[in-house]
Amino acid sequence: MGALSNLRVLDLTQVLAGPYCTMLLADMGADVVKIERPGGDLIRSNPPFVDDPDEEAYGGYFQSVNRGKRSIELDLGDEEDREDFLSLVEEADVVVENYRAGTMEKFDLGYETLSEHNPEIIYSSIRGFGDPRTGETNRQGQPSFDLIAQALGGVMEITGQAEGPPTKVGPGIGDLFTATLNCIGILAAVNHREQTGEGQHVDTAMYDSMISMAERAIYQQSYTGNPPTRRGNSHPTLFPYNAFEAADGYVVIAAFGTNHWQELCDAMGREDLAEDYPDPASRLKNRDFLREEVAEWTRERSSEEICDTLEGRIPVAPVQNTEDIFEDPHIHARDMLVPVEQPGADTEVEIAGSAIKMSETNPEPRGRAPLLGEHQEEILGEEIDAETAADD
Incomplete structure (x- = not known):
């Protein structure tokens, strides 16, 4: 039993930011149903693979941020699949999507529509530039990736050697930090709903998140009037x-x-x-x-x-x-390397564990990432069983 084992999350996300957010929820026990478009998440086929990409169901990218979820395949443009999705919404707690602004509205599945079917639903969006409902700008509808967010948010300008070019931070912080903030927003909305019975829309933008992460650069600009720039590995106000x-x-x-x-x-x-x-x-x-x-x-x-x-x-x-990290006893003592099955390979692989530690309901990856549509009959069958029970 995880801390969030009472929550069902409908995960319409793909690539990194959205899947990382719902991965955090899954690690904490939520039942995360990954609803994939026909053909599945774009990153299912991304390397690396253990041995043979023709035999393995997906690569390390997909495995890492989709562990512990269940998968179904739906075409939201198909009327029957759309009805199946809405039937899931009626019993869900949270819906998470990371499409461009306006995409869900094209299917008449925006926040307002879903809240009509389930007034207590928490609808969470992760976008490059946010949702018009929480602050309309001319950037909304534009595509965005980690590189774009780091560039616009000032992160690249303050990263790298002083004499070198602006440099992207290695991990995809534009995705990962945005996802983490979105997860916090979802949990706050769940707490609010428990007190009031009200659902709401949670919105997190990648650009906004980079401004939040680069808080030091923001106050330096305000206090000094000068834009901070690259200093290598040094600190502007501390030495050594x-x-x-x-x-x-x-x-x-x-x-x-x-x-x-x-x-x-x-x-x-x-x-x-x-x-x-x-x-x-x-x-x-x-x-x-x-x-x-x-x-x-x-x-x-x-x-x-x-x-x-x-x-x-x-x-x-x-x-x-990373070779040093894999040999560090601290990492093993803290369960920060977790073995999971790699479908199609003859060996297990290791992925990053959960950095959140809890004394009673400790988060942990709950098994490998799902095959595409692996839980189709199981999940849609649950809905049929629930409807039959309600009729009785």
Whole structure:
């Protein structure tokens, strides 16, 4: 029994932002019914595959964010399928979609229509530029992807080396952070409904979400009147707070507090630096000189040696790749790598676990991602059984 095991979610989403949102709900126990268009989610065929894409049902992309869901295939342009969908809406708690604004209205399945069939429904939309109901703009209806959201939201402008070009953050944060905020909105709407009996529309835009994530850049613009730009791995107001080259890779050191700065200088055998630069203002003013002093010390030592010397004294860590992560005992102790079946392959695969930990209803991936239409008869049969029981 998960914390959300009383909720049924109709998931009309595809690709990443929507599926990640509903994946979070599924991990917490919700019954997520993935309603796929004919042919299925666009990313079912995306690599990587374990061995043979002709034999495997889907690739790692689809597996990762669709685990623990049930799948049916419906064509919302077909009248019979549309009626099946509406019958599901009548018994559902949440509907999530990530189409362009206006798409669901083309099928006469927008929020107003669904709320007529189920006044308590929580209708959640994830779009590049939001829904006109919550704030109309000239961008609505335009397609958007993570790259677009990161570019417009200022994230790329503040990411990368100072002398380099604007750089996309590696993970698809335009999708993932938007999805997480949308999940929070859904849970808030569920709580509101429990108190009032009212459903509502929850709307989260990728562009808006990047503004929320880049909050530091927003207040810097407001306070200083100057647009912040790229600083590499450094911090605009804290030092040292940076990545430093080691003999065999890189480490990050966050020793901006005076107590941590003194510990770092002591470990380096450079008490003179602690005496000459005793406060944050002096360290910030001389950051270029001090950075080179620290870098000279780290370059002569391995990552392990640096971390062994500094751990327990100041915040420090090696810059890890995924191979390092898979070998980290912490990750295994926290159940952050979860084995699941890969249909069509002779081996299990591992996907990222849930970062949300709860003492009584701990979220967890509830099995592999579904085959296309795998639960068609099961789910639509449940509706027929429910209608028969109501007639009796």
